[in-house]
Amino acid sequence: MRFPGGDLVMRVKIRLFSNLKQYGPGQEGAFSLNLEVGATVHGLVEALEIPPLVKRVILVNGYHCQKDTVLADGDTVTVFPPMAGG
Numbered sequence: 001m002r003f004p005g006g007d008l009v010m011r012v013k014i015r016l017f018s019n020l021k022q023y024g025p026g027q028e029g030a031f032s033l034n035l036e037v038g039a040t041v042h043g044l045v046e047a048l049e050i051p052p053l054v055k056r057v058i059l060v061n062g063y064h065c066q067k068d069t070v071l072a073d074g075d076t077v078t079v080f081p082p083m084a085g086g
């Protein structure tokens with residue numbers, strides 16, 4: 001796992017599910033991560049080294065978000081694979 005450089009000044013909670021757990025430390029599904037203020041969802045995905053071709057749904061505090069969504073201290077980011085069914 002690669003983390004952004006610079007001052008680490010905010011902490012976010014990360015929850016990874018299913019095949020995405022492999023991108024967490026020790027392949028854990030829930031952990032906290034320190035990030036620079038102003039970090040985005042896209043920056044978090046890059047820091048976790050989730051390849052661009054890996055399909056995923058990302059929620060911030062339970063709401064769908066865009067890749068340019070700016071994260072805040074205490075946010076919970078949930079990442080899971082797309083679901084299908086009927």
